[in-house]
Amino acid sequence: MKQRPHSECQSALLPIRDALEVLSGKWKLQIIISISTGNQRFREIERSIPGITSKVLAKELKDLEEHQLIKRTVHDTIPVAVLYTPEPYACSLDNVIKALHEWGTGHRKKIIQRETTELPTGE
Amino acid sequence: MKQRPHSECQSALLPIRDALEVLSGKWKLQIIISISTGNQRFREIERSIPGITSKVLAKELKDLEEHQLIKRTVHDTIPVAVLYTPEPYACSLDNVIKALHEWGTGHRKKIIQRETTELPTGE
DNA sequence: TATAGCAGTTACCTGAAGGTAACCAGATGG
């Protein structure tokens, strides 16, 4: 039997893996968006993202800082103010966020249509 | 103290959540890319994605089929051939994949640069 | 004095994602 070789797509996959490694999870992109929108304080960001908890937020913020996507600055006021701001590098995600945003919007429409079209049949 | 209101960004976040719900995880996008590249058979796809296992692949394929991103067709040859092909809807992900691909490529470059610039100092 | 805000931390727990390996039945090739 002729062995049909599978198409190599490593060159296409590798960058995707890299990107997913940094951006995967429920929260990272949402946090970047929130900060880019102008939220700077910990509690501000927390409140702007429904469902996130302090613990998870703290952890994700550390990750994002390590990846140089956001900056954490402690202002020596009384009481201290901790500000999170986007690093320039965060802008490089604009296209990703835009693409995801558009797709999510379209997908939601599609789902809603399907739901209203298909009359539920009991199960 | 004046209560600084956190910027609302729900409208920006909701579609992102929707998108992540469908596309999240290590494998979904990689599988779509593999199939779009021309891989159709189960083992073909499996071999084209380093690290994936039959079990995970089977599960992810079901998910993707449910979301109408790929189609599973059983050809009644002997022995039976099962072919996975991209649905038209999969094309709507082109921009997402492209954006992620570009970002991943750039990010990899950045990391490598940092690694070669920073001489390791022992720890 | 009590309450609420700030920026988190800690301990504990759950569920889902994912990995490991064996196995199935039918067909083909050596």
Next chain:
DNA sequence: CCATCTGGTTACCTTCAGGTAACTGCTATA
């Protein structure tokens, strides 16, 4: 006859992202 291909399934196990809740030290406000 045995190994290997096909398209998966099954049972078992580990990991960890993420959730819950309490709590810290400090300040400001009522």
